[in-house]
Amino acid sequence: MIIQQQIEQRLKATFDVHHMSLENESYKHNVPEGSESHFKLILVSNDFAGKRLVQRHQLIYASLQEEMQRIHALAMHLYTLDEWQDREQSAPLSPKCLGGE
Numbered sequence: 001m002i003i004q005q006q007i008e009q010r011l012k013a014t015f016d017v018h019h020m021s022l023e024n025e026s027y028k029h030n031v032p033e034g035s036e037s038h039f040k041l042i043l044v045s046n047d048f049a050g051k052r053l054v055q056r057h058q059l060i061y062a063s064l065q066e067e068m069q070r071i072h073a074l075a076m077h078l079y080t081l082d083e084w085q086d087r088e089q090s091a092p093l094s095p096k097c098l099g100g101e
Contacts, residue, residue: 019044
């Protein structure tokens with residue numbers, strides 16, 4: 001099973017997911033073709049209600065302990081359903097990698 005699928009399955013099993021997008025952004029970096037090392041996660045769950053940003057990140061890291069040992073980077077955009085709707089269901093774009101071009 002590929003890492004991306006493992007991450008998706010683990011998060012769906014851990015959180016009450018309203019929306020999730022997990023993009024493998026490894027191709028934007030200076031890594032071998034087909035790598036699974038850099039990901040962008042957008043996760044919308046009311047499990048984040050009342051939690052500060054650092055607490056939300058800690059929940060993700062706790063859920064993905066095994067997977068985090070195998071990847072280099074995980075950009076996280078974590079919202080409650082209300083926050084996601086207030087953002088008009090959009091998250092920031094990823095910055096360009098300085099070492100990837």
